[in-house]
Amino acid sequence: MRNVLIAGTGYLGESIAYDFLRHGFHVTVNSRNEKKLDDIKNRLSAYGSIDHIAMELKDMESCKNLMDEMHKRHGSIFGLIVSVGGYVEDSIEDPTGLDVMINNHLKIPVYLASAALKYMEHGSSIMFISNSTADRKSNLRTFSYTISKYALNKAVKIAAVNLINKGIRVNAVAPDYIIESFEPNRDYHAMHKYGKPETPVEDISRVVYDIMAENDWINGEIIAVDGGHSLL
Numbered sequence: 001m002r003n004v005l006i007a008g009t010g011y012l013g014e015s016i017a018y019d020f021l022r023h024g025f026h027v028t029v030n031s032r033n034e035k036k037l038d039d040i041k042n043r044l045s046a047y048g049s050i051d052h053i054a055m056e057l058k059d060m061e062s063c064k065n066l067m068d069e070m071h072k073r074h075g076s077i078f079g080l081i082v083s084v085g086g087y088v089e090d091s092i093e094d095p096t097g098l099d100v101m102i103n104n105h106l107k108i109p110v111y112l113a114s115a116a117l118k119y120m121e122h123g124s125s126i127m128f129i130s131n132s133t134a135d136r137k138s139n140l141r142t143f144s145y146t147i148s149k150y151a152l153n154k155a156v157k158i159a160a161v162n163l164i165n166k167g168i169r170v171n172a173v174a175p176d177y178i179i180e181s182f183e184p185n186r187d188y189h190a191m192h193k194y195g196k197p198e199t200p201v202e203d204i205s206r207v208v209y210d211i212m213a214e215n216d217w218i219n220g221e222i223i224a225v226d227g228g229h230s231l232l
Contacts (some may be wrong), residue, residue, distance in 0.1 A: 014089030122167030160220030
């Protein structure tokens, strides 16, 4: 059974876990909140084999500890999905969110990917969560968030080149706004409104699954999953 680690939960992380479980993967979810992880495990255990590791990710050392624990429990890592993040509004005039946004959206994802590599094999895959408007539009209220996602997009491409000879792929999916809700088996297509910024988590998680598990010829790409909103 192939192992997938989802670092950072929330509705998107839960939806991604659900998709991989339905396809026979073993899934481990990570968050600092153990009660939240217990709730996710209880909701999704009917769909497959799921474990959780409660650990706060704050620096390179904590990211290494997470990967060591993952390997100790389950062996090699087929897939790493980094869904940590958060959102702060600020501007160049008052960049109050700069440190936390750079840490959450760039440093921690890079630390996690770096720490996972020694437990990954040829054919493994890393997936980041970016934003579809980061390099297309300039939002005056999201200075620190936008530049951190822009930097993450570049990191995806450089990391993909770094790891190409190891056979480890690196990609990112990029919604704009995410509809913060998830229920297994719901009709999420009824929530579609093309051109609107909100994307159901199911649309994102199914693209994540397809790229990581079904299509091994996509590498170094930032895939917009926003119904075309970022084009407008």
